[in-house]
């Protein structure tokens with residue numbers, strides 16, 4: 555069991571990322587944290603394995619305040635999976651998975667045979683073990699990320715947007731795989747996503763966060779859909795439960811706004827869109843000049859679902875619009891997309 559008791563995280567610059575969070579994640583369940591970008595999901599997750607420590611309040615794992623446990627020891631019991639898998643590029647797939655067993659003092663042979671078992675568990679053929687991460691598809695890399703996180707057989711698994719970078723079809727396959735695995739392994743899983751469909755599909759309980767790091771509602775998926783706690787949750791989950799029908803509404807009613815772009819990352823205190831010489835978006839340059847690759851794109855004239863996804867997943871809060879040649883055409887704001895969706899619901 556994981557428990558947040560009055561947990562607040564205030565960063566040095568004054569940003570309140572998580573505000574007075576009270577929440578219990580039951581053992582052996584998949585709990586999903588969902589909400590738009592910047593609402594404190596990642597920060598909440600990282601306070602569990604002490605990559606971030608709270609400013610106020612207490613996080614408990616199995617009744618024990620995590621601040622009283624040495625981080626390396628704590629993390630042996632907590633697997634961590636991130637977007638783009640975060641694999642070591644210069645190690646083979648098998649050695650990537652064997653990393654944690656090796657660190658915990660297993661012999662090389664034993665660690666590798668455990669790694670081979672795990673690859674099978676996550677549905678990957680054994681031959682892939684000899685390859686390097688770059689030789690795998692996005693979906694395969696995510697499976698390797700999951701296998702690696704499971705290597706030490708931790709009771710707790712933290713997953714931060716693990717499937718967000720793969721296409722929707724592969725993503726559904728990975729979700730099914732996770733549900734199958736969980737039926738077998740019975741871990742305590744906290745899964746972060748910005749995608750309400752994904753949240754509702756895999757979560758036994760879903761925590762909806764809003765801007766300012768505030769927990770808006772914590773309930774089983776069906777209850778969220780039937781009895782949203784407020785207007786924010788209602789519009790986020792889709793009032794008429796017709797969120798999927800958004801694929802039939804086009805995004806032409808959403809105003810595309812101009813935005814400045816840059817050709818090289820630079821610390822500017824804000825988010826700037828990085829483009830190449832052909833004005834094709836490359837990613838976002840963050841406030842401190844670090845780059846978040848990829849970048850929340852959707853194609854002009856596409857379905858509004860794509861526009862919403864783009865805006866909600868973007869680190870800057872702006873979805874990036876590209877033309878049919880993949881060139882930058884402008885940005886959209888999530889609240890505008892939501893307004894258009896609302897007007898369609900009438």
Ligand SMILES: Nc1ncnc2c1ncn2[C@@H]1O[C@H](COP(=O)(O)OP(=O)(O)O)[C@@H](O)[C@H]1O
Pocket residue numbers: 565566567569570571572589590591592593594595596597598
């Ligand atoms: N190291 C940091 N310093 C200052 N602000 C931060 C830091 N990390 C995150 N934030 C801010 O805290 C808020 C929550 O961030 P995060 O937990 O990453 O949100 P999410 O995962 O929901 O997108 C955002 O406003 C973000 O910009």
Ligand SMILES: [Mg+2]
Pocket residue numbers: 595596597
């Ligand atoms: Mg995040």
